[in-house]
Amino acid sequence: MQKQLQLLRDLQEMDTEKNVVETERQAGLDEQQVLKAELDRLQQMVDSLAGEISVLKDEQAELVSAKALEQENVERSEGRLPQIKTQKEYVAVLKEVDTAKKLFKDLQTNIDAKDEILSSLNADKEEKDGELTTNGEQADARCAEVDASMVAVNKKLAVMERQRGGLLEELPKSLRKRYELLMSRRAGLAIVEARGGACLGCHMHLPPQMFNSLFVLDEIQSCPHCSRLLFVTAPD
Template identity: 35%
Template sequence: MKKKLEMLEQLQEIDTQIDVLKKAQSGLHAELNVIEQGLDVAREELAELNTQVAQLTEEKQELETGLITEQDNIQRSETNMKEIKTNKEFQAVGREIASARKLTAELEEQILQKVAKVDELSAEIAAKSALLAELEQNSSQRRDEKQSEVNALQKDIDADTARREAITKELPVTLMKRYTKLRQQRSGQAVAFARDGYCLGCNMNLPPQLFNTLYRADELISCPHCQRVLILKLNQG
């Protein structure tokens, strides 16, 4: 039984170490996700700017088409004026030309505004593209570093898992089921040390007769309070 208790203690130490390694690995994966999210945000911002430029360019082209149409109307009306015979018709065409010229001026102003906005956004796109390129380079380096750490941790986890399997093969199935259930119920700690009359797992006082039984180490003893398997640890010195 003493050998089984020693193996349980070793198993608990290995499992605790694996838990620590997996937690660190999880943290690294979270950092990798943050890196990717940062890149995604930068790319989305750049894509949105490009979408705005495309929309403005399309609107500018529509305005330019309208401007050409109005300019053609003005030219046609001015040509027609040469053939007008009555003053009334002359005045009507004159009003049409004046209205078309006003609309032409408005279209030209709107086109200039679109051009200015496109130029502004294009400059912003150039700046953000440069920042994104730098961010991608830095992120690639950081990602490689984090992934190397993840891989190193996985190597340690694999080594500890191999040690764990070697121990579990030597322990009875019923004992392993009990150990596994206790780990699930007790925040990963199935084994607790007993010292100076106390269970160090829950810090509760142990009955004297139970504590005395621990000295013999001829059976598995559980804490009556937290049910963890108890292993006697005497004060050193």
């Protein structure tokens, strides 16, 4: 019985340590994920800016073509002026020229406005590009560091898993099942010390007779409150 109890305590110690290592491993994986998500977010911003810039450039190119067309209209109308015979026709052509000139000016204003937006978007994109490069390098370096530590952590876990398997094999099947069930239902703590008349797993008092029997009875007992397996170290 004492041997089984010792096996269970060794197993508990190992599982508690394994939990710590697994938590460490998960923290590393989570950190990598956060870093990658941040890079993805930056990349999306850069892509979206590039998309906006491309649309604006297309719109601007259309305005430039329209402006060239109005320029031609002005020149053509003005070219007709010397050949005009009547006052009425003269006024009509002058009006055409005026209209074309006004359109030309409006188009130029629109083109200039797009220029302003474009230069602001380009500056924004340049900044985000820079951030992406810097953060990308930092994230790569950190991820490589985490990867390197993961190799050690995974090795450690594999060793623990092997040792754990060895301990489990030495336990009778029923006790093994009881231990594993308690581990899953009692927050990773299956076997605890009873001290000063109380279970140190749930901190409830044990019936005095039961507590005393832990020192003499030759069987593994459970806490009546939390069902965890109990051991004692020295009589109080």
